[in-house]
Amino acid sequence: xSLILMGISVCLILFIIxxxxxxxxxxxxxxxxxxxxxxxxxxxELMLTETIINRKWxxxxxxxxxxxxxxxxxxGDEVVNVNVSDHCYKSDIFSLLFYQKITRKLPFTxxxxxxxxxxxxxxxxxxxxxxxxxxxxxxVGKSITVYPAEVSCEEVEIPYRKIMGTVLxxxxxxxxxxxxxxxxxxxxxxxxxxxxxxxxxxxxxxxxNIHGYTASRQVALxxxxxxxxxxxxxxxxxxxxxxxxxxxxRLIEQGVAVSxxxxxxxxxSGREVIIQSGCDENHxxxxxxxxxxxxxxxxxxxxxxxxxxxxxxxxxxxxxxxISTSRRKELQxxxxxxxxxxxxxxxxxxxxxxxxxxxxxxxxAEIICWEVNNDTESGI
Numbered sequence: 001x002s003l004i005l006m007g008i009s010v011c012l013i014l015f016i017i018x019x020x021x022x023x024x025x026x027x028x029x030x031x032x033x034x035x036x037x038x039x040x041x042x043x044x045e046l047m048l049t050e051t052i053i054n055r056k057w058x059x060x061x062x063x064x065x066x067x068x069x070x071x072x073x074x075x076g077d078e079v080v081n082v083n084v085s086d087h088c089y090k091s092d093i094f095s096l097l098f099y100q101k102i103t104r105k106l107p108f109t110x111x112x113x114x115x116x117x118x119x120x121x122x123x124x125x126x127x128x129x130x131x132x133x134x135x136x137x138x139x140v141g142k143s144i145t146v147y148p149a150e151v152s153c154e155e156v157e158i159p160y161r162k163i164m165g166t167v168l169x170x171x172x173x174x175x176x177x178x179x180x181x182x183x184x185x186x187x188x189x190x191x192x193x194x195x196x197x198x199x200x201x202x203x204x205x206x207x208x209n210i211h212g213y214t215a216s217r218q219v220a221l222x223x224x225x226x227x228x229x230x231x232x233x234x235x236x237x238x239x240x241x242x243x244x245x246x247x248x249x250r251l252i253e254q255g256v257a258v259s260x261x262x263x264x265x266x267x268x269s270g271r272e273v274i275i276q277s278g279c280d281e282n283h284x285x286x287x288x289x290x291x292x293x294x295x296x297x298x299x300x301x302x303x304x305x306x307x308x309x310x311x312x313x314x315x316x317x318x319x320x321x322x323i324s325t326s327r328r329k330e331l332q333x334x335x336x337x338x339x340x341x342x343x344x345x346x347x348x349x350x351x352x353x354x355x356x357x358x359x360x361x362x363x364x365a366e367i368i369c370w371e372v373n374n375d376t377e378s379g380i
Contacts, residue, residue: 018127021058022134028056029096031065031121031138039289042111042149050104052123054096064124066091067140072112110146113238115267115293118142147288148242156246159321159348159368163219163247166319166344167256183207218277219251220314223262224303224324224331225296234296236325236350237264239372241291243323243348252284259314260287263306265298272301274310277318304334311338320345320365332361339365 029052036047054060071088094102110116121138150156183199186206199207221244225237241264248258259277266273273290275283303324320342322335327349339345345365350372351357357369 018132021127022132024056024058025060025125025127025134026123026136027058029054029060029063029123029136031123031140033067033118033121033140033142035118035142035144038143039145039147040110041147042113043109045107045109046144048106048108050092050106051101052094052096053101055099057098059098060094060096060125062093062095062125064091064093066122066124067118067120069118070112070114070116072110072114072146073108073116074111075106075108110144113146113148113241113292114295116144116146145289145292147292148238148245150246150249151239151242155370156243156250159243159346159370160247160250162346162366162368163251163319163321163344164254164256167219183209218257218259218315218318219247220277220318220320221248221258221260222303222307222320222322222324223260223264223273224322224326225262225264225294225300226303226324226326228326228328233325233352236352236372237296239350240323240325240348241294243350243370245288245291247321248287249284252279252281252287255279257315258283258287259318260290261307261310261314262291262294263300263303264294264296265300266290267293267295267298270298272306272310274313276313277315303331307334307338318342321348322346322365323348323350325350327356327359329361332359336362336364 031053032051034049034051036049040046050065052063052065066089069088069090073088075090090106092104096102118140121140123136123138125134126132127134183196184207186195186200186208194208196207196209223240223244225240227233244260244262248260251258257277257279260273260275262273264273265271273294275287275290278286303326320335320339322345324331324347335345335347339347339362346368347359347362347365348368348370349357349359350370352372359367
């Protein structure tokens with residue numbers, strides 16, 4: 001009889017412990033994720049920090065921490081508990097004592113351009129009898145912007161020199177009084193209004209201010225990401241985005257105003273990408289961010305319609321530079337028409353070996369055929 005009562009007592013105690021554990025296991029628990037940088041380029045190493053805290057007297061013998069990440073995130077070789085399917089789930093198992101904090105640092109690399117988020121963390125545990133699954137979700141809301149990889153100097157050099165040559169030759173012949181470049185000695189042909197009287201008094205010789213020139217042209221980068229027929233060439237589209245980034249960065253560094261338009265859709269807003277003209281550092285970062293957020297899984301808009309919709313925002317005297325692997329007849333006719341009114345416009349045509357490179361309907365823009373190697377990753 002005493003053994004039966006003892007067994008009943010043990011079962012009752014275990015039942016009470018189980019109920020207490022189920023009711024209190026999640027109290028005082030917090031789970032956080034921190035990422036060393038929010039912006040990066042493909043191939044650069046970042047650090048992901050997991051922090052799990054148990055702020056109560058009840059220990060947790062086993063909890064599993066899971067969160068969803070993109071498959072392009074490559075963790076260190078020592079991390080083996082990553083399950084890959086259409087999505088990728090990072091999973092770790094911890095044992096937390098009472099009032100304990102565990103911090104784990106995981107180096108990883110982003111291998112693909114894009115905008116990625118880690119929305120929440122799932123914390124999963126079991127009761128003391130290990131027959132009931134317990135779960136709690138913690139919102140973290142972290143994001144990583146992976147900029148496009150720039151193309152090589154050799155690949156960007158030809159279109160860059162062509163564009164810069166046109167920009168430089170189309171500069172106005174007068175100086176910009178608001179752009180100060182330095183001081184030099186006075187020449188007989190200099191205007192008296194350019195004399196720097198303070199510098200002249202200090203040196204005892206007439207000195208004049210040197211001003212920069214006002215550029216008459218700005219560059220509008222047009223990125224067409226539509227499919228050419230039934231075929232999809234994601235690698236060529238990625239290279240088109242990378243070429244646009246490389247050109248924009250180089251031109252802005254030379255003080256050339258750059259605007260950008262693409263029929264590719266923003267991953268967050270779902271709208272086409274349109275960036276008005278600018279040439280400072282913040283403008284360059286804005287272009288890098290917008291190019292990173294283009295989602296190739298979203299169906300691009302009709303390119304000619306997008307240009308007509310936003311053409312006025314690109315600048316009235318812009319030099320057009322279109323990057324498009326599609327060379328359909330209607331696009332050639334349309335671009336030839338708008339290039340006729342914008343002297344010096346170019347079409348950069350990324351292609352793979354075996355593609356046709358003839359353009360029967362273009363005579364107002366220069367075609368730059370750019371063969372892309374099939375084994376080039378370029379951040380994809």
